[in-house]
Amino acid sequence: MKAQSALPDERLPELLEQMWLIRYFDEKIDEMFAKGLIHGTTHLYVGQEAVAVGACADLTDDDYITSTHRGHGHCIAKGADVNKMMAEILGKETGYCKGKGGSMHIADVSTGNLGANGIVGGGIPIATGAALTLHMQKRDNVVLCFFGDGAANEGSFHESLNLAAIWKLPVVFICENNQYGMSGSVKDMFAIADIAERGAAYGIPGTVVDGNDLFDVYASVKEAIARAKAGEGPTLIECKTYRWKGHSKSDAKKYRTREEEKEWRAKDPIRRLETHLKESGQMEEGDLRRIESAAQQKIEDAVKFAEESERPNPEEIEQDVYA
Ligand SMILES: Cc1ncc(C[n+]2csc(CCOP(=O)(O)OP(=O)(O)O)c2C)c(N)n1
Numbered sequence: 295m296k297a298q299s300a301l302p303d304e305r306l307p308e309l310l311e312q313m314w315l316i317r318y319f320d321e322k323i324d325e326m327f328a329k330g331l332i333h334g335t336t337h338l339y340v341g342q343e344a345v346a347v348g349a350c351a352d353l354t355d356d357d358y359i360t361s362t363h364r365g366h367g368h369c370i371a372k373g374a375d376v377n378k379m380m381a382e383i384l385g386k387e388t389g390y391c392k393g394k395g396g397s398m399h400i401a402d403v404s405t406g407n408l409g410a411n412g413i414v415g416g417g418i419p420i421a422t423g424a425a426l427t428l429h430m431q432k433r434d435n436v437v438l439c440f441f442g443d444g445a446a447n448e449g450s451f452h453e454s455l456n457l458a459a460i461w462k463l464p465v466v467f468i469c470e471n472n473q474y475g476m477s478g479s480v481k482d483m484f485a486i487a488d489i490a491e492r493g494a495a496y497g498i499p500g501t502v503v504d505g506n507d508l509f510d511v512y513a514s515v516k517e518a519i520a521r522a523k524a525g526e527g528p529t530l531i532e533c534k535t536y537r538w539k540g541h542s543k544s545d546a547k548k549y550r551t552r553e554e555e556k557e558w559r560a561k562d563p564i565r566r567l568e569t570h571l572k573e574s575g576q577m578e579e580g581d582l583r584r585i586e587s588a589a590q591q592k593i594e595d596a597v598k599f600a601e602e603s604e605r606p607n608p609e610e611i612e613q614d615v616y617a
Pocket residue numbers: 337363364412413414415441442443444445446472474475476541
């Protein structure tokens with residue numbers, strides 16, 4: 295890691311809290327889903343927290359992200375209000391889409407989040423278009439484009455990377471390789487070792503990052519943002535990580551072993567950051583637990599806010615709905 299890309303120590307408590315917020319948000323969604331309190335489906339981000347938080351750490355509200363069907367982590371890392379997110383998922387009128395969108399349609403334009411996306415690979419051309427806008431308006435901002443390993447086999451990935459490369463657009467393509475599509479392993483779906491190798495096909499750098507290491511994600515994305523802002527064009531960053539939960543709600547995870555899950559849980563990105571904070575003498579156990587409890591409390595408060603909110607008025611069912 296280059297020295298100028300290192301994450302400043304004073305940012306670590308705040309970023310740790312964000313990671314805990316994401317963890318507790320999605321654990322709570324999982325719990326409420328099991329109780330039948332949430333309708334539709336949802337895709338949980340648990341295990342991947344270091345990617346969203348490390349990547350978004352330096353962004354301002356004038357920088358943009360595009361997200362995926364597994365979008366809660368990106369949304370929180372980009373500064374969304376967890377009350378409004380929870381209300382949206384519970385179908386309440388105080389939610390980001392007045393309760394009519396649900397998990398896969400949360401967007402928060404005020405913080406530069408152009409939205410989750412139910413179409414695999416759907417956010418990639420949107421990010422490229424947003425980057426073209428920034429380029430044409432000569433703005434000093436950047437777009438981070440999150441997508442999964444499965445999306446890297448969609449046509450939208452290839453077309454977008456090519457256009458972004460030839461036009462040198464200010465976009466960073468961040469592939470979260472969590473090892474599986476719905477049930478297909480990357481081992482069966484790719485004939486190459488690293489998805490980052492595909493950068494070479496478009497004449498852009500491709501980097502492999504430990505997606506469970508906040509510092510590694512931060513440093514790589516920071517360098518890619520600097521490249522983008524210097525007019526040198528896009529970078530493809532592959533973050534190797536793992537989703538702890540099933541693909542969505544109806545997944546018995548028959549395609550992988552419990553041993554494999556255990557191995558990845560031992561690489562928990564949150565515990566890794568906590569170990570660093572303790573070993574470097576920056577924090578003691580008590581400080582860490584206070585941060586965790588504060589995050590947990592914010593999620594409990596979000597549930598209360600959502601539960602106490604009204605459902606949308608049935609007479610407005612067709613308002614603000616685009617299909
Ligand atoms: C264009 C399209 N094809 C298929 C689907 C069904 N689908 C939803 S999620 C998913 C797997 C996506 O895997 P990946 O991009 O690796 O993301 P992950 O779920 O691993 O985060 C599929 C095939 C879809 N929503 N959109």
